[in-house]
Amino acid sequence: MNEQTPAGNFDEMDSVCIRFAGDSGDGMQLTGTQFSVVTALEGSDLSTFPDFPAEIRAPVGTTFGVSAFQINFGSVEVSTAGDEPDVLVAMNPAALKVSLAGLKEGGIIILDEGAFNKRNLDKAGYDSNPLEDNTLDGYQVQKLDITKMTLESVKEFGLGKKDALRSKNMWTLGLVLWMFGRDRKPITDWLEQKFKKIPDVAKANIAAVNAGHAYGETVEVSGELRRYSIGKHEVEEAGEYRTVNGNQALAWGLVAGSQLGDISLMLGSYPITPASTLLHTLSGLKEFGVMTFQAEDEIAAICGAIGASFAGNLGVTSSSGPGIALKTEAIGLAISTELPLIVVDVQRAGPSTGLPTKTEQSDLFQAVWGRNGDSSIVVLATSNPQDCFDVGIEAVRIATKYMTPVMVLSDGYIGNASEPWKLPDINKLEKFPVKHHTDTEDFHPFKRDPETLARPWVKPGTPGLLHRIGGIEKDYDSGHISYDPKNHQLMTDTRAEKIANIANDMPEQSVSLGTEGGKLAVVGWGSTRGAIHQAVKRARAENIDVSHIHIGNIWPLPRNLERLLKSYDKVIVAEMNKGQMNKLLRAEYLLDAYSLTKVTGQPFKITEILDCIREQAGDAS
Amino acid sequence: MNEQTPAGNFDEMDSVCIRFAGDSGDGMQLTGTQFSVVTALEGSDLSTFPDFPAEIRAPVGTTFGVSAFQINFGSVEVSTAGDEPDVLVAMNPAALKVSLAGLKEGGIIILDEGAFNKRNLDKAGYDSNPLEDNTLDGYQVQKLDITKMTLESVKEFGLGKKDALRSKNMWTLGLVLWMFGRDRKPITDWLEQKFKKIPDVAKANIAAVNAGHAYGETVEVSGELRRYSIGKHEVEEAGEYRTVNGNQALAWGLVAGSQLGDISLMLGSYPITPASTLLHTLSGLKEFGVMTFQAEDEIAAICGAIGASFAGNLGVTSSSGPGIALKTEAIGLAISTELPLIVVDVQRAGPSTGLPTKTEQSDLFQAVWGRNGDSSIVVLATSNPQDCFDVGIEAVRIATKYMTPVMVLSDGYIGNASEPWKLPDINKLEKFPVKHHTDTEDFHPFKRDPETLARPWVKPGTPGLLHRIGGIEKDYDSGHISYDPKNHQLMTDTRAEKIANIANDMPEQSVSLGTEGGKLAVVGWGSTRGAIHQAVKRARAENIDVSHIHIGNIWPLPRNLERLLKSYDKVIVAEMNKGQMNKLLRAEYLLDAYSLTKVTGQPFKITEILDCIREQAGDAS
Amino acid sequence: MNEQTDVKKLTFKDFETDQEVRWCPGCGDYAILKSVQMTLANIGATPENTVFVSGIGCSSRFPYYVETYGFHTIHGRAPAVATGVKLANPDLDVWLVTGDGDGLSIGGNHMLHVLRRNVDMQIMLFNNEIYGLTKGQYSPTSKPGSKTPSTPMGSVDLPLSPCSFALGAGARFVARGIDTALKALPITLERAKDHKGASFVEIFQNCIVFNDGTFDQFTQKKTAANSQIHAVHGERMIFGKEKDKGLVFNLEKFALEIVTIGENGVKEDDILVHDETNKMMAHMLVELTAPDFPVVCGVIYCNPEESYNDAVHNQMNAAKSAKKADFNALIRQGRTWIVD
């Protein structure tokens, strides 16, 4: 900790949730991200939730143009971005309107009074000014003319009004830093770096941060605005940490996998929200031998990846629901030719275009079952940013060892949310060097490894192993085209068996929290992990006999999962769709679970799960 | 019956199965089809199974170039193309080689000795001549030099040798007609019609038919080759009949639906085996207001159909597995915009290109679950050619009444197989005239009918109802774009509910054969219907307590299905895939059934199902 | 289709919807929207007989803002959907809105075939040389070396010329316009509307957020006269502030070149006359690029052929007059038998 650590009159709190909300142009994502960084640097646990509109820049002042960033941080383990913000920062009437309903009763509202003019009130659809009627009764409201104070603070740098107003978010950030006794230096350093080439802008922004901070320090709000102190989170493991979001971590995991597997990675992709940043990240890592191919569409993207895999590299392709749908036919080709391939689906709310910037877990069916023919692939789900890294590596390992497509399911929430991550040392991770087949003796392109059932992976260019493959059914021995009925049965069975067997090469299902066996278990997968974890933790604190089972390997399912699930009297399956994992578990294990679902484009709240646990525990007992 | 009815020494049989097998160029499909027609005209029940290679014309004489046509006909109800042929007609060594294994023990083989030369034997991969070794021991073999006799019979017409040899199949047909005491006139009429413009060819072919027939009549084979008499099938219903194959019947069903619904039909399609003939049939029905659009690909095909539905016509699109996969994203658009749409999937063996000319039922998962987002549609399955007609009408009714995509699952077997069909009178079928919305009062594009939950269907061009729709989530009331979380939940729930409710507008599940409740039931769907029916019939004749349940409405499932299935001690689910319907029933009803599967690209044999019934009945008792 | 008593002529305002327009402030799309609304008013469009179809992208939000029927479809597929609309109801006037990503990247195949088939509709391709909606990745029309989030070291693909592509696809009407050209664009759009068949109009559109100024070289007011030619059928290809520059065909080089009237003995009569029905001329004109050449706007090629929808409906009508639609007779064709 450094010298600026708060010494004054702080209320100690375990954790706090703040929501920054403003117009798309107000820079709320930046403010939130920077606040997260400072918070992380000071050792709090944290979880973030960027929540922005589909429009690039919707018209100023409208409710659908509101962009928000929520951060939950604490000295205790946080695992979600928080159910209900304790503090709401609202830069205009629309932001207030959209966010108020979610705010904790009695919570703090900091708002820019200067933005509550007639025009903005009209745009937000307020008939009367909420600052003047009783809309805000029951909250601790701080009306500050942030607009005016910002202009004042940057006056000396001679920026135009439009540019000067760009610093409003920094003024606000300064105030919030003050509230939580956080260090300003990382922010001012960052501003200096970012605006190195336009020093006036750097200075103006720094001045705004300082002015906001100073405002807190002055008498003007003392007594009204309290300060909070959130201690360090006593993380179990010592080491070096950073914050990372899911798409970044997944990109790095894939690269780490390619390093551990000693295989070049080729990403074929086509931009789509919320998967694009995976393409962006990987396109900047050419020095790692990572090649990126922005294709003309999703089909070309996956086909390029399949071509790369045929040529001996590891093909990867990334998209979101509608784009994954387009890849369906080509995934079949990779299944039939048994080539390694990684397909990343950063899920968003559907069906069709749906809600591109909102999160959902509704592509599970598509991942496991959504193809013509009997066509199993491996499906892995990521659950949070740091898990993305591990899943990235595992996907590379499995795809190359078993010559199979692997689908990685992430979602918009994981993809965008940041969390602290203990940095691994790549030299200490287990290597799994891929060996292309070179032995010409008794070679057949479909002669399988008796253990993994994988066929040999031959790099074209290798002498003596010339062969031709394709999507037509192949003879089990020679790999030649075969229309033989018995052979088709054998190949179909073998393809399914190969995938099913991979369960033996994956860890058994563990219990995340609680006990093996008992009255009640909550089963989840993907990004609901944090919320379920917290809910189960709280329920256990209430002496409810409930455990948390988080499924990461969706297909094949863990080999002990059936036994484990049946060791509870009752199971809740919680997910952000209409009950797809529940159906999968019913189909596989005839498991009669309670299906808790939510399809609003928003993550679960802890209390939503906790309420369900209480109810079902009551029923179960 | 006409004068040529056999009077001689006939063995009476209930049913006979003949397989015509020859080179792709030998005209076996034609021979089989013509024999079917005559058989049908004489009142036998029948079922056919064309079985041909993926190549247009594979090299002459090779095993993979063998084209076969199987026909099962009888005075009793036939419902499959037969497990094991009683009679095999083999035009060359390759045809013999490929078909011999399937022939009934002691069955009759008629072969063209003239084709068993060294070159053909080599091509077929025979090391020694099967006519000379003991390969054919245990069969009744008729070696005839059909080649020579055909040339002889057409000599007088002065055709070149190549053309003259084209009549070999007609010579063979003549012989077979004689064997079963069938009338030659429909064949000779047809030949005269077909070759009206080249009378010499017509005459030569007729001469060949007559020569083959005469050959039977002469002493040369008497005593060796027996003749069989198959009586008329006592069909329950009087009326006018014809033979029809599944794709033809489905095309006609869709047209009938468009007539009953008084709505113009627009098919957007892209050729693919085995669905293309649906496009071909519909493209010839322009006088019925049926428009066909051969699109640049499957995506354009479905999008064209969606555009037509938006414009107020009924859009239909047809394909097979890989093509349906490509339509996945666009189906989502039809779901989201709630437009009527019919998607026909004539399934073939997968995954990927698979076995294009072979049959399979492995697209069930894709149909029910294979899309991004929570996205239910209606799924209907056809089970035989005549059912195709009814399902076509029902698909039109449901799509237009509920403003929803309807997927129709057929398969390559149904699509190509012919069966007798009692011709309906369209004037007696129930009409369901579609009414486009025209009322401007209180109009919203997503205001639903309270009963069906369908939104209004407005034809652009209608004044006062201007509106815009799209694939982004829409407000429940106004239909405007909405990112509201609660609204997304409501819309997702409503879309699912709309589809689920359709079960109330569909018949309850009936028992096809047997009793409601009991020891054992065999559940099937699609083209396995005939084989299961026969197997259950035989098992019941053996006093096994088993019933047959054939599911036609796949999604939503019939509302009484769970109750019905649970009224049996044990259930077998038989299907031509790795157990997809079984998984669906497990997921829906927690039904613990026995899964009988077959994935060879070939239809079930009756005995395969019967064996399973016997085994499971033993277990069940 | 319904009769409309022409009591009052609609103005462009009548083609505005109640929806708030959601583009970035300063986006070129606003001006195009205005031009289109003006065109609709000018041509006396009937709102209910007009349909706007679009794909996905910033530009593809267009239908929400035009008071007609509208369908905001999925990425790249608008030409196929619009084909279905036009085939099903040929009386509708169909307008297609797409972007350089929507129409030429994912939707390239459908664009190719709607042009080849010559389906009667107006296709407006908003070319901003970038993927706007997904935040600025390079597109198939982006300049080589474009640094974008997905090409941090600069793009290496060779860009596509939309009009060159359209001509290669067999388009029978090819034109160009500029977003802010509120006078010229409606005239070009009116020509597009008059053309029966697929009319392809590339509109240079400035994306102020992700690709600001990419067309400045020839769209800026001060340089426009020297860097643009507005092609008019039958008129000489003359340009320049002083109207002293022109295009001629140099047989030696087998290429167009710029000459100055009055220099080297060049007379006005030597300048090439624009023939919009000549495809070879069109090929040459669309390939002229700034800064070496002026960019050609207006109607570059217009050479009508029967439209696909007309041909389809003519066949339908021929079939209908040749055969009676008797369903019972249809299924009884061929051999049937009676069981009694």
Place this chain on the structure above:
Amino acid sequence: MNEQTDVKKLTFKDFETDQEVRWCPGCGDYAILKSVQMTLANIGATPENTVFVSGIGCSSRFPYYVETYGFHTIHGRAPAVATGVKLANPDLDVWLVTGDGDGLSIGGNHMLHVLRRNVDMQIMLFNNEIYGLTKGQYSPTSKPGSKTPSTPMGSVDLPLSPCSFALGAGARFVARGIDTALKALPITLERAKDHKGASFVEIFQNCIVFNDGTFDQFTQKKTAANSQIHAVHGERMIFGKEKDKGLVFNLEKFALEIVTIGENGVKEDDILVHDETNKMMAHMLVELTAPDFPVVCGVIYCNPEESYNDAVHNQMNAAKSAKKADFNALIRQGRTWIVD
């Protein structure tokens, strides 16, 4: 890539596989296969460094019959798969085989973009103006009025000209050949192979079963001399049995026309010299159609640019020499903190 001691030169027979060839007897594909195998022998191809990639269709069965590496992919997607192959391993010599349906109908978009990007490979489009494998439906190149199973009253679409499309897509090498031209085709294919970048070769291929004789007008031996021109860079565009006909550019009509040497004062020197680097000339040549004009075969356009794969690898190499690939350092960039 592996060194190969050139002990014995391979012959075309060495490029035959053990698979039985499964086309219809008399299909034009046989002759093309032979030409390709001869070309491979002529250029001294190393089998293991050669890859044939195809889509789906009769023509796309090709890879099974060439003794090299091969990938029979899915319908229409071969250009995308081949792009992946070439990017992953630029040392491989990639040949793409596709049909008019595979490459221009369902695969039109990938064809467009592989040409635009200029990925180094030889693209052979077997144009038989029909869908062979699915039994004879019309294709985007079928002649108007084609009666096929899906167009019983005749097709009404306007057909696409593959080479015109390729030029519009930005192809830098465009050529034509005829299936049975066993002498000319290998020469053209060799040129295609020499060209670094995407080489597009349209091959007129007779489908004896579903579209027999569709190219007879200019491929028949007896009329060939009067109905074909074999374009050679730097040579005059002269044709005809008597070598007395030629092409000239008529400035008035702004179009090519046929003249006869010796008539109306036309001299051999007046005839146009083929310049394969001139795109405008290429445009004109590819649009000449029988019977009014001779059909131009051989290399029509060849104007190299850096290939996409080279550009991509140059960037990769630049990045590698500029930065060390230190994974631990990568993830530690930016702000980190220590917990102890």
